[in-house]
Amino acid sequence: MVVSTLRERSGLGSDGLAAVLGQLEARFGQRFSRGLEIRRQHANTTTWLPNEPADAVVYAASTDEVAEIVSLCARYGVPVIPFGTGTSLEGHVNAPFGGISLDLSQMNRIVAVHPEDLDCTVEAGVTRKQLNEYIRDQGLFFPIDPGADASLGGMAATRASGTNAVRYGTMRDNVINLTAVMADGTILKTASRAKKSSAGYDLTRLLIGSEGTLGVITEVTLRLQGIPEAIAAGICAFPTVEDACNATILTIQSGIPVARIELMDALMIRATNQFANLDMPETPHLFLEFHGSTASVAEQSEAFGAIARDFGGGDFTWATRPEDRSRLWQARHDSYFAAKGLRVGGASIATDVCVPISRLAECVAETVADIAESGLIAPIVGHVGDGNFHVQPLVDLNDAEEIERVEHFIGRLTERAIAMEGTCTGEHGVGQGKRKYLEKEHGAGVGIMRTIKAALDPLGIMNPGKILPDL
Incomplete structure (x- = not known):
């Protein structure tokens, strides 16, 4: 099955698409749009993948309406691209073969x-x-x-x-x-x-x-x-990224039930200080949160503090009031936007990998060295408690040589993680951007995935061009 022949297989070609568009417009009225800007918004990509809009956007309001739309598209072999809020990072909502962007935002009950x-x-x-x-x-x-x-x-x-x-x-x-x-x-x-x-x-x-x-x-x-009886959040500075990762590894191996443990390297701390008007020392930090009873939160905090000191960690800066915790975590969540301020006009390319927790420090340290050798501006953040970290190279999309360097860097990062028995993506997903790494990670498993895809979607209309290589 080759997705590039979707419309040819339907036997209707562009006539089939025209029939679908006409019937959807008649049925959904103002909840149907062929406007270019609407279509481009629904193919939004927060990466360097090109924007590939669908032929139209339809806003569904119920499961029955979704079934109606999909049935019509299946009849004519027209692709269906589900759309939620468009926050995905690997081109999941692009429509490389055209079709219908199916917006589910009105299904919000x-x-x-x-x-x-x-x-x-x-x-x-x-x-x-x-x-x-x-x-x-x-x-x-x-x-x-x-x-x-x-x-x-x-x-x-x-x-x-x-x-x-x-x-x-x-x-x-x-x-x-x-x-x-x-x-x-x-x-x-x-x-x-x-x-x-x-x-x-x-x-x-x-x-x-x-x-x-x-x-x-x-x-x-x-x-x-x-909602836990007590919640305490804090930040702790470390001399190096490797020290922060080793403190994380020992925390997890010690069974401390930390709720959140997030890494930000020194460059990301600098960006966050500028973006959120903070004054954290520009060294690697762990952001943490503990949940439980008042006594258990105090016990968890004390246990982590002892581990942090063993790896050169500084004193905690605590946040226990809800508004202070929210400000702290908002700074962490805004890291994508904060990092963009490190290079005015540079495009932000967010990528992620995940490795077994025992290999985390090694993988991050090798990645830091690779960034330095490549001459890239690429801050690091991570959900390091489960071995998942993100790298965000900033690249001039008008510089072909720099684009090539970033592509090679992402390839090395991904292969490094897989070689450490990790994965090419811990949470961003495959979409279009990570398809070429799937066979290296899963081997014969990709063939099983193709069999499942062919059995459940024989026409290949469901979000084609995503996940599976060459489909």
């Missing part, structure tokens, strides 16, 4: 909250901040925090994680079931609300991380957590 079961069901367009504001008064929160206010359907589709993953896991661990529209328009509910099941294949996990290539996620049932 919180369907049900079950406080006694610690779960809820939401439509795919609900964002994580919207959900947490809704459930806060019930003493609950949803812990997955990728930084951006992403849609929960998109977070499931990309298997997102973020700053809380070290304690609460990723979307893989926090989705109980989901509803999806498959490539032929069939509406599928993957599981019940039971916390565990041995009944049949795990269809939920199959669709989590599939990046819209197998189906369109329209509803998600999520695990919730009780």
Whole structure:
């Protein structure tokens, strides 16, 4: 199956696309757009991948409408590209073969909250901040925090994680079931609300991380957590990035249940100081957060402090009031935008890898040396508690030689992580940008993925050109 022949296989070519566009415009009216700017916004990429807009954008308001749209596209062999909030980093919402951008942002209803079961069901367009504001008064929160206010359907589709993953896991661990529209328009509910099941294949996990290539996620049932009695956040400076990573490794190996442990290298601290008007020392820092009872938070903090001192860590700067914690974590979440200020006019290329925690310090140290040797401006941040870190080269897109250097650097970074039994992407996903590394990481597994794709999407209309090489 070759996706480049999608329209030829339908037997209708451009006539099939015209039929789909005409029927969708008649059916959805103002919720249908062929405007170039709208289409370009829906192909937004926060990378150097070119903007590849769909032929039209349709705003769906229900699972039934999604099924109607997908069924029509399947009839004519027209691609469907699901769109949540457009915060993905690897070209997931691009439409390299045209088709329909299916915007789920109007599907933003919180369907049900079950406080006694610690779960809820939401439509795919609900964002994580919207959900947490809704459930806060019930003493609950949803812990997955990728930084951006992403849609929960998109977070499931990309298997997102973020700053809380070290304690609460990723979307893989926090989705109980989901509803999806498959490539032929069939509406599928993957599981019940039971916390565990041995009944049949795990269809939920199959669709989590599939990046819209197998189906369109329209509803998600999520695990919730009780808001902890006490929360304390703090920052701690270290002499080197390697010292900070080694302190992180020992913290995890010691079983300290830290909720968040984030790395920012010296260059990123400089950028953050400038962007957020802070005055942190320009050395590598760990940002931490502890959850639990007042006594357990104090115990966790003391245990980490002892480890930090062994690796040259300085005194903690604490934040216990909610507004102070929010300011601290907002500075961490704004690192993408802060880094752009390091080079006016430079494009920001965010990439990530993840390695076993025991290899973290080694991988980061080799990456730091590679950055220096390459002469790049490339700050580092990381969800280092689970071995995941991000590098953000700033590049002049008008300089072909510099683009080539950055491409080679990202290739070395990715191959370094895979060689250490890690992965080419811990949380950004594959999309278009990391497809070429999939076979190196998964080997024969890519063939199995192709078989699954062909079985569930024989026409290849679901977000084509993503994840799988040469499809």
